[in-house]
Amino acid sequence: MHSISPVIWQFLIKWLTYFAIFPPEASSIAPYADALYFFLVAISVVGLTAVAILVVTFSIRYRKEVHPVATPIDGSTLLEATWTIIPLILFMISFVWGALLYFRIYSPPANAMNIYVVGKQWMWKVEHPGGQHEINALHIPINRPIQVTLISQDVFHSFSIPAFRVKREVIPGRYNTEWFEATQVGTYHLFCTQYCGTLHSQMIGEVVAMTPEDYEAWAAGSTSGNSLAQNGERLFASLGCSSCHNSGANAHGPNLANVYGSHLQMKNGPFVTVDDAFLRDTILNPTMHEVAGFAPIMPTYQGQVSEEGLIDLVEYIRQLDSQYRIDQTINNSAEQPIQTGATPPGTSAPALAPGAVKP
Amino acid sequence: MSTIVTLPDQSTATLPKVSYLNKEYGLKSWLLTGDHKRIAMLYLISITFFFFIGGAMAGLIRLELLTPPSDLLAADTYNKVFTAHGIVMVFLFLVPSVPATIGNFLIPIMVGAKDLAFPKINLLSWYLYIVAGTMILYVLASGGVDTGWTFTTPLSTHYLNTHVITAGLAVFVAGFSSIFTGLNFIVTIHRMRAPGMTWFRLPLFVWSHYAASILMVLGTPVLAITLVLVVLERTIGIGVFDPTKGGDPLLFQHLFWFYSHPAVYIMILPGMGVISEVISTFSRKRVFGYTAVAFSSVAIAVFGFFVWAHHMFVMGISSYSALVFSLLTMLVAVPSAIKIFNWSATLYKGSITFETPMLYAFGFIGLFTIGGLTGVFLGTMGMDIHLTETYFIVAHFHFVMVGGMLMAYLSGVHFWWPKMTGRMYPEGVSKLAAVITFVGFILTFFPQFLLGYLGMPRRYAAYPPEFQVLNVFSSAGASVLGVGYMLPLLYLTWSLKYGKIAGSNPWQATGLEWQIQSPPLTENFVETPIVTHEAYDYEWLESKKGSEVPTVG
Numbered sequence: 076m077h078s079i080s081p082v083i084w085q086f087l088i089k090w091l092t093y094f095a096i097f098p099p100e101a102s103s104i105a106p107y108a109d110a111l112y113f114f115l116v117a118i119s120v121v122g123l124t125a126v127a128i129l130v131v132t133f134s135i136r137y138r139k140e141v142h143p144v145a146t147p148i149d150g151s152t153l154l155e156a157t158w159t160i161i162p163l164i165l166f167m168i169s170f171v172w173g174a175l176l177y178f179r180i181y182s183p184p185a186n187a188m189n190i191y192v193v194g195k196q197w198m199w200k201v202e203h204p205g206g207q208h209e210i211n212a213l214h215i216p217i218n219r220p221i222q223v224t225l226i227s228q229d230v231f232h233s234f235s236i237p238a239f240r241v242k243r244e245v246i247p248g249r250y251n252t253e254w255f256e257a258t259q260v261g262t263y264h265l266f267c268t269q270y271c272g273t274l275h276s277q278m279i280g281e282v283v284a285m286t287p288e289d290y291e292a293w294a295a296g297s298t299s300g301n302s303l304a305q306n307g308e309r310l311f312a313s314l315g316c317s318s319c320h321n322s323g324a325n326a327h328g329p330n331l332a333n334v335y336g337s338h339l340q341m342k343n344g345p346f347v348t349v350d351d352a353f354l355r356d357t358i359l360n361p362t363m364h365e366v367a368g369f370a371p372i373m374p375t376y377q378g379q380v381s382e383e384g385l386i387d388l389v390e391y392i393r394q395l396d397s398q399y400r401i402d403q404t405i406n407n408s409a410e411q412p413i414q415t416g417a418t419p420p421g422t423s424a425p426a427l428a429p430g431a432v433k434p
Numbered sequence: 435m436s437t438i439v440t441l442p443d444q445s446t447a448t449l450p451k452v453s454y455l456n457k458e459y460g461l462k463s464w465l466l467t468g469d470h471k472r473i474a475m476l477y478l479i480s481i482t483f484f485f486f487i488g489g490a491m492a493g494l495i496r497l498e499l500l501t502p503p504s505d506l507l508a509a510d511t512y513n514k515v516f517t518a519h520g521i522v523m524v525f526l527f528l529v530p531s532v533p534a535t536i537g538n539f540l541i542p543i544m545v546g547a548k549d550l551a552f553p554k555i556n557l558l559s560w561y562l563y564i565v566a567g568t569m570i571l572y573v574l575a576s577g578g579v580d581t582g583w584t585f586t587t588p589l590s591t592h593y594l595n596t597h598v599i600t601a602g603l604a605v606f607v608a609g610f611s612s613i614f615t616g617l618n619f620i621v622t623i624h625r626m627r628a629p630g631m632t633w634f635r636l637p638l639f640v641w642s643h644y645a646a647s648i649l650m651v652l653g654t655p656v657l658a659i660t661l662v663l664v665v666l667e668r669t670i671g672i673g674v675f676d677p678t679k680g681g682d683p684l685l686f687q688h689l690f691w692f693y694s695h696p697a698v699y700i701m702i703l704p705g706m707g708v709i710s711e712v713i714s715t716f717s718r719k720r721v722f723g724y725t726a727v728a729f730s731s732v733a734i735a736v737f738g739f740f741v742w743a744h745h746m747f748v749m750g751i752s753s754y755s756a757l758v759f760s761l762l763t764m765l766v767a768v769p770s771a772i773k774i775f776n777w778s779a780t781l782y783k784g785s786i787t788f789e790t791p792m793l794y795a796f797g798f799i800g801l802f803t804i805g806g807l808t809g810v811f812l813g814t815m816g817m818d819i820h821l822t823e824t825y826f827i828v829a830h831f832h833f834v835m836v837g838g839m840l841m842a843y844l845s846g847v848h849f850w851w852p853k854m855t856g857r858m859y860p861e862g863v864s865k866l867a868a869v870i871t872f873v874g875f876i877l878t879f880f881p882q883f884l885l886g887y888l889g890m891p892r893r894y895a896a897y898p899p900e901f902q903v904l905n906v907f908s909s910a911g912a913s914v915l916g917v918g919y920m921l922p923l924l925y926l927t928w929s930l931k932y933g934k935i936a937g938s939n940p941w942q943a944t945g946l947e948w949q950i951q952s953p954p955l956t957e958n959f960v961e962t963p964i965v966t967h968e969a970y971d972y973e974w975l976e977s978k979k980g981s982e983v984p985t986v987g
Contacts, residue, residue: 095900096884111817112887119807122771126778126803130796133781137717138788145972146783150723150776158775159768166764169814174757176816181753196593230589231683233748233823237889240820244749246684247588248677251750264898268823268891270582272593273510276894360680377678 101263101284102239103256104180109240111172118165180241183254187222190215191303191386194225194232194245197274199265202386205294206302211280213265214297215257216290222254224351228382233269236282244269250351257284307391310384314376328373329366335393340367354389447937449856453953468553469956474539475854476560477530478847482923484526484567487574489919491519496878496912499905504895512895513580514596518570520583521601525608526567528835529697532704533650534563534615536846537643539854541619543947543954544637546628546963551621552614559614562607569604573597582893584694587675587686591667599668602661609654609661612700616650619643628946630965634728637945637969638721641728642707645735649696649703653739657693660686684749691742699738701835702802703731705842706773709795712845713777715943716792717784720970723776730769737766747818756815763813770806774799789941790861793868794845801837801875805830808883826886829879837875844871844922851926852936856953859929863921871918877911944975 088109091097100106136142190213191202201209215221225234225245234253235242238261243253245267267278285293311317319328329339335354338346342365347353356363358380361373380388454471464472494515498506507515538556542549550556573579579601581590590598623636623644664686666672673679675686714721721727743751743759777799786792808830812818821827851859881904890901897905939948946963947954967974 095903096888098888108816108820111814112811112820115807115811115814115817118810119804122807123800123803126774126799129775129778130781130799133778133784134786134788134796137781137784138786142783142785145718145785147720147973148722148783149720150726154775154779155723155726155772159772162771163764163768166767166810166813169810169817170760170764173814173816173818174760176814177747177756177760177819178753180816180819230593231586235823235889235891237820237824242748242819242822246750248683249750264889266889266891270513270584270586270589270893272589273513273580275513276504276509276891276896279898363680 099238099259099261099263101257101259101261102236102241103258105238105240105258107176107179111169111176114172115169118169122162122165181243181253183222183252184220187220187254189222189224191224191390192226192234192245193228193382193386194234194267194271194278195228195382196230196272197267197278199234199267199278199280200383202303202383203294204303204390206298206300206305207294208299209297211265211278213280213282214290214293215282215284216287217257217260217284219287220254220256222252224386225251225253226382226386230271231269232267232271232278235266235268236263237266238263238282242268250355257282260284260286303387303390304394305391306384307387307389310380310387311391314379316388319373328369331392332395334395339364341365342367342371351389351393354392355385358385358388447935449935450951450953450955452955453856453951454956455856455953457956466557468549468557470538470542470550470553470556471854471954471956473556473560474535474537477534477538477563478854480560480564480567481527481530481535484522485919486923487571488519488522488527489916491515491522493912493916495519496909498895499897500909502897502899502902507895509895510580511578513582513893514578516893517580517582518574518578521570521579521605523835524583524697524701525605526563526570528701528839529608529612530563530615531701531839531843532708532846533619533643533646533700534559534611536708536843536850537619537639537704538615540850540947541622541640541643542626543950543958544640544945545623545626546631546946546959546965547622547626548957548959550618551626552618555614556618559611559618562611562614566604566608566611569600569607573601573604584690585661585664586690587664587667587683588677591664591675599665602665606658606661609658612650613654616647616654619647620651623647628963628965634725635965635968636728637707638710638724638727638731639704639707639945642703642710642731645731646700646703648735649700649738653693653696653700656689657697660689660693663689684746684751687746687749688742691745692739695742695745696735696738698831698834699734701839702842703734705798705839705846706731708842708846708849709777709798711943711945712791712795712849713780714970715849715941716789716795717781717786718942718972719780719784720968720972721776722779722782723772724969726772727776730772733769734766737762737769741766741813744813744818745822747815748822760813760815764810767806767810767813770802774803774806788865789848790859790864790868791845791849793865794841794848794871797868797872797875798838798841798845800872801833801841805833805838808833820889821886823891824886825882825890825892828892829882829886832879832882837879841871844868847922847926849941850947851929852940853947853952853954855930855933856936857929857933858936858940859922859933860925863925867918867921867925870914870921874911874914874916874918878908878915879911881905881907881911942972942975944970944972 088100092099100109193200199211201213225243227245227247229247232245233242234245239255241253241255243251261284263282265280265282267275271278319326320331322330334349337349339349340346347364353364359375359377361375362371365371454469467473498512504512577596579596579598580594581598585602623640663674667675673681675681675683677683710721710727741759741763743755744763747756812821812830848859848864885901885904888901890897936952938951950959
């Protein structure tokens with residue numbers, strides 16, 4: 076934390092971690108979380124000490140042997156007000172402080188690098204936009220904000236990195252995000268903290284924080300060759316999306332170029348911002364959002380596209396900046412070997428593949 | 435002055451010839467009884483049975499966690515064991531613990547009534563409890579269930595092959611048992627108070643049960659609805675919670691915690707009532723700030739309904755609703771703080787003695803204060819992100835539920851044991867048990883706070899080796915704690931036959947229950963009492979003793 080001497084702070088943290096009662100402080104957010112923790116510990120110690128002093132002192136001074144006859148006392152409004160207001164003030168400070176921290180932890184900076192994570196019983200599948208696929212491992216560069224977009228393929232999971240003091244529930248049917256910026260090179264625990272069935276305790280992995288140079292080397296050596304957007308493009312073609320979503324004058328579906336981030340008017344009036352969740356919803360459940368000016372004829376792709384496939388499609392549409400790409404897709408689709416549905420090609424094994432750089 | 439029959443002083447006490455225990459004999463007279471005291475005893479026996487089942491599960495959990503890999507129990511078995519521990523302890527022990535036993539026994543006597551308003555519904559409530567308990571035992575015997583006590587969807591509805599439906603229905607049935615108890619208490623407290631027993635002359639035990647009963651009656655139906663939806667989702671796939679059918683799994687979380695957060699107060703409020711009675715009696719003083727303590731119970735009940743989403747801060751609920759729920763969580767912490775300070779202030783200028791119930795009450799104050807303050811950590815949004823779903827949560831609610839509620843329950847059982855059975859428990863060994871329980875508890879659960887901040891997730895059968903030292907402490911503490919809980923079982927059973935005769939008022943307490951014989955008559959009072967004094971009026975008790983001729987009831 077920056078409000079107290081960094082020397083004292085470092086001393087305190089090192090001392091606590093030495094006795095293994097404190098996790099490493101490895102993200103930009105961690106010192107803020109720890110400062111609040113120390114504040115809460117302090118008010119707990121004060122509160123507990125106050126109660127202990129009252130109980131022990133009274134027990135000694137007013138035990139029957141020294142104080143045989145009790146003095147009747149009914150109560151005191153002043154005292155009631157005191158011990159209502161003082162805890163209330165302390166709790167309000169924690170509330171405000173905690174709320175500020177919450178917004179800090181859950182508001183990703185605009186320049187964050189996005190990584191997709193799919194949770195499934197019982198593994199974490201990490202999809203880097205550049206086409207690196209990892210299982211139960213996450214390689215990241217330090218000193219750069221990373222956003223992870225989380226979704227579950229089956230049950231609730233929770234994506235927790237204690238060393239970074241971040242955690243977010245991974246829910247089926249919904250993109251949740253979390254972000255962090257690692258500050259120290261190292262390997263840290265990645266836990267699933269929401270009970271998810273038999274092998275819940277084996278749904279663990281490691282987060283490898285590397286210097287930017289090491290990360291570049293790792294990323295270059297571990298890519299599957301196709302970026303997520305390229306996989307998405309193939310899937311877009313093979314599912315026949317482009318037969319309606321094209322630039323033709325009488326196209327059946329909205330033009331998808333530059334659609335990401337835009338405001339589309341819905342049939343029933345309101346404007347909706349197109350984001351990951353919107354795209355995912357419209358692919359799986361087209362009647363959920365009916366865009367004005369088009370007949371609701373899109374079929375559902377529920378059960379035909381895996382979560383990874385959806386991520387590829389979203390990533391593809393997100394990067395579509397001209398209709399030319401889509402039209403190219405149509406032309407290319409005839410020649411492409413078609414992958415129906417699920418796994419993008421070249422899903423690599425656990426990331427510590429031969430090409431990986433030592434953290 | 436009321437016309438309450440008093441027994442001779444404890445030193446010359448004999449067991450009364452007729453009491454609720456010996457009015458009728460035979461199994462049938464117990465199983466078909468309408469007497470709230472007998473039903474309380476039936477409950478006492480059955481919840482003790484389930485407590486030790488749940489305790490055995492806890493023992494297995496701690497044994498497994500002694501070493502990092504899942505070696506004693508396979509992951510699947512471990513999941514079933516902690517689920518059984520949770521379901522049994524929450525629904526079959528903690529929720530009914532104080533209300534269904536001590537409350538059942540005492541609420542009618544404390545308000546000056548012959549019985550609860552609906553004696554047969556009271557008996558039905560026990561039978562429902564037994565049905566639920568039997569279903570849970572069936573589940574355990576036939577292979578168990580591994581949903582966790584929270585029944586989280588879609589895990590419980592789509593991904594498990596265990597006895598989810600039976601377990602869900604068992605909890606559904608247990609819920610009705612709890613609703614009936616709550617309903618009975620509310621009607622009794624409103625309609626059956628003796629002449630002169632105004633609301634503000636009621637013992638605080640009654641106030642806290644009143645607050646808990648409101649929560650039971652209003653909250654439990656939501657749990658029942660939720661579990662029915664889970665069962666329907668599982669059997670015929672109605673799709674309320676299933677995202678692939680357009681359902682929302684977060685809705686389940688909202689519904690479940692809408693009950694299960696107030697359930698925490700259902701569990702703790704009656705315990706707080708016990709503590710008020712015990713602290714007052716053993717410091718010979720009226721509870722400091724009676725109205726503040728009474729209204730803080732009601733405040734907890736009211737605010738308790740509007741904090742449920744603090745279980746969901748990391749689940750992707752709107753940040754603004756998270757703000758509101760965090761704020762309300764801070765507000766609900768205040769009444770608990772008020773109670774703690776009032777109990778402490780009650781000791782001021784008292785004349786304090788340290789009998790076993792008082793020791794347990796001190797244990798309650800210490801452990802509940804820690805439990806409550808660590809709850810503030812979790813209500814603080816930014817901190818909750820790191821702490822939720824870790825051992826910090828486990829430690830927090832065990833401090834509240836076990837350190838708080840179980841301490842209060844044991845305090846109450848010891849305190850009213852002479853009233854319920856007519857005999858005293860052995861004082862020396864019971865004091866030892868109270869101290870052992872306290873020490874064992876701290877040793878078991880304090881290391882878990884540290885484990886939680888280190889990030890050890892809950893419900894893990896295997897964990898990284900660096901967490902082992904703290905886990906060994908915790909398991910060692912659990913064995914001490916086990917001794918602490920076995921002792922009362924042994925010496926209380928022993929005392930049924932060999933305990934000293936208690937007499938009507940061994941503690942010289944002021945409550946109406948202490949002015950009648952021990953054990954009480956089936957109809958409680960020979961004549962309807964007329965109440966002319968405030969609760970905890972020790973001067974009234976003194977003057978009464980001087981002016982009345984003791985008679986044997």
